[in-house]
Amino acid sequence: MGRKSIKEIRRREIVTAFYQVAKKEGLENASIAKVAKKMEINPSLVMHYFNTKEDLIYELIDFILERYRHIYKPKKSVSDPKERLIQIIDNLFSRKWNTLFDDGVFFSCFALVFRSKRIKAHYKDLHDSLRAMLAKALQEAKDEGAIDVADVKAASDMIFILVEGAYYYLSLSDENNDDKLAIYKNEVFMRLGLTYNVQAAEV
Missing domain, CATH: 1.10.10.60 (Homeodomain-like)
Structure with a gap:
């Protein structure tokens, strides 16, 4: 390179x-x-x-994607597909994911999808790319027998729906929501049939 x-x-x-x-x-x-x-x-x-400013916004969406890609960069020492998937899911349900990019800017960009077909298409590409990256990690773990899912693409979509819904709702609260994030994460592990102990506080 x-x-x-x-x-x-x-x-x-x-x-x-x-x-x-x-x-x-x-x-x-x-x-x-x-x-x-x-x-x-x-x-x-x-x-x-x-x-134009729209050209800048278009490039900003690429900037968002690049920052979010850090979620999918496990430590160099992690080579096992199961451990790598666990690390990715831990990252998705952590402050790391939520602080990679300012929520105000993210949702302001998102609002523009309703006014610009170009930005809408690019935003969709961003989300599709993130889902594809997670699906790849899921497939690698499945190939090793670490998870039990019939359709990794559907599983990836389900996980993102849960992540995005959680952060949209939790962004409305000023409270510490780590206990809720732990519960959501535990739900993902159970749905994947992933053998991993996750400590989740009761609510």
Whole structure:
């Protein structure tokens, strides 16, 4: 894998600055001018790489996906498919998943799927990619006899529905919800027929 070009580096710097502005002021208030001000560059330089704010948002969705991919990067020492799957599920139901990307920016991006077919298609690609990555880990564990599921694609979809629903609801609460996350995680392990002891607090 070769070194990144100056163009790639500059685009990433701009998208990162755009994310930081959106996180601080809200996606609706973020602008090319504000990104340029934060980077202390001329707005024309931002527009050299991104013609419109929508182009920036489109790239921001890729930025989201890249950050979420860290969920699927187990420790180098983990080579066993079962242990790798356990680590992924632990990550999905942890603060790590919830803090990889600002919820306000994420849901602001999501709201745009109802106004832009381009963003809607790209957002769907993001979610499909994450599901495919989980399905791959499930398939590897199934091949080793570590889990008992008939359809890994359906299982992957079920897990994400549970994860996304949980974080949408729990984001409405300022309380510590680790006990609920443990219960949701335990439910996933049981549905997969995965032999693993998960400590879940009763509610």
